[in-house]
Amino acid sequence: MTLTLNGKKTDIQDDLTVEGLLGYLMIAPARVAVEVNLSIIKKNDYHTCVLKDGDKVEIVNFVGGG
Amino acid sequence: MDFTEEQLKRYSRHIILPEVGGKGQKKISEAKVLLVGAGGLGCPVGYYLAAAGVGTIAMVDDDKVELSNLQRQIAHSVKTLDVHKADSAKQTFEALNPDVNVIPIKERLNSKNILDLFRDYDIIVDGTDNFPTRYLINDACVMLKKPLVSGAILRFEGQVTTILPHDGPCYRCLFEEAPPPGLVPSCQEAGVLGVLPGVIGALQATEVLKLIIGKGTPLKGRLLIYDALGVNFRKVKIPKNDDCAICGKSPTITELTDLPEEYCSI
Numbered sequence: 541m542t543l544t545l546n547g548k549k550t551d552i553q554d555d556l557t558v559e560g561l562l563g564y565l566m567i568a569p570a571r572v573a574v575e576v577n578l579s580i581i582k583k584n585d586y587h588t589c590v591l592k593d594g595d596k597v598e599i600v601n602f603v604g605g606g
Numbered sequence: 607m608d609f610t611e612e613q614l615k616r617y618s619r620h621i622i623l624p625e626v627g628g629k630g631q632k633k634i635s636e637a638k639v640l641l642v643g644a645g646g647l648g649c650p651v652g653y654y655l656a657a658a659g660v661g662t663i664a665m666v667d668d669d670k671v672e673l674s675n676l677q678r679q680i681a682h683s684v685k686t687l688d689v690h691k692a693d694s695a696k697q698t699f700e701a702l703n704p705d706v707n708v709i710p711i712k713e714r715l716n717s718k719n720i721l722d723l724f725r726d727y728d729i730i731v732d733g734t735d736n737f738p739t740r741y742l743i744n745d746a747c748v749m750l751k752k753p754l755v756s757g758a759i760l761r762f763e764g765q766v767t768t769i770l771p772h773d774g775p776c777y778r779c780l781f782e783e784a785p786p787p788g789l790v791p792s793c794q795e796a797g798v799l800g801v802l803p804g805v806i807g808a809l810q811a812t813e814v815l816k817l818i819i820g821k822g823t824p825l826k827g828r829l830l831i832y833d834a835l836g837v838n839f840r841k842v843k844i845p846k847n848d849d850c851a852i853c854g855k856s857p858t859i860t861e862l863t864d865l866p867e868e869y870c871s872i
Contacts, residue, residue, distance in 0.1 A: 605793040
């Protein structure tokens with residue numbers, strides 16, 4: 541399937557969950573917020589939220605420096 | 607207030623802009639802005655707001671200037687090493703523009719003092735270096751309904767957003783709760799390109815001035831992410847969360863609390 545990941549078309553295996561996507565990208569779930577089609581996904585739902593072809597996914601890093 | 611000859615000259619490039627004019631410049635000179643942090647972000651934000659003639663600028667920071675700050679914290683210098691950052695910034699900004707009253711607040715924000723410190727200001731600017739304070743500032747601004755211009759930096763990435771409480775999402779709508787201590791590194795641990803806070807701080811100062819003069823579209827409901835290495839600006843829409851613990855329909859946070867100390871090592 542093809543996702544729009546952080547604004548870029550990205551081909552990725554089918555039926556991936558948010559947790560699976562973060563694992564594939566080697567991103568620690570606690571370090572980011574994830575938005576799918578303009579909805580923020582709750583951390584508890586990462587393992588059940590299955591991504592679909594055409595989904596728009598934004599992964600936003602926690603950045604706290606000043 | 608009427609402008610003096612000198613002020614008309616100083617602010618002429620503002621006054622000539624139809625969106626600012628004498629009226630807008632007057633609003634700028636009457637504005638009261640509080641900056642949390644007189645570091646990487648606080649320095650450029652305060653510097654530009656002082657240059658713009660913002661009448662009152664409070665700087666909240668209890669740190670002193672160290673040599674390792676000078677790679678990016680442009681209001682300080684070797685002459686102010688070991689001086690409180692808030693005092694050092696005051697000297698710099700008032701030297702640039704004597705019209706401006708800079709109020710140094712050499713305290714650490716906490717759940718007890720934050721509401722009283724924020725109450726008298728029109729706009730709050732977040733340039734702090736730790737997550738507990740970011741959440742505290744967000745929650746206090748929602749409670750007081752104060753506009754908040756939030757900025758953050760790490761390595762080569764910066765983020766900016768403008769929070770207009772109850773008229774758009776807040777910081778918690780996007781980042782529900784702080785990451786566990788130690789998971790997200792600090793600039794001290796992971797580094798930061800010295801110019802990055804300049805870019806992000808200038809964007810924050812722009813947002814503040816737009817709010818003051820009431821022109822343009824505020825960066826609300828969107829997080830602007832700057833990737834310096836890829837020269838990429840990405841805007842992520844942030845939905846308002848009806849279940850948000852502070853600005854949702856039935857808030858669960860009704861009074862401010864401090865996160866435990868270990869969170870402070872960001």
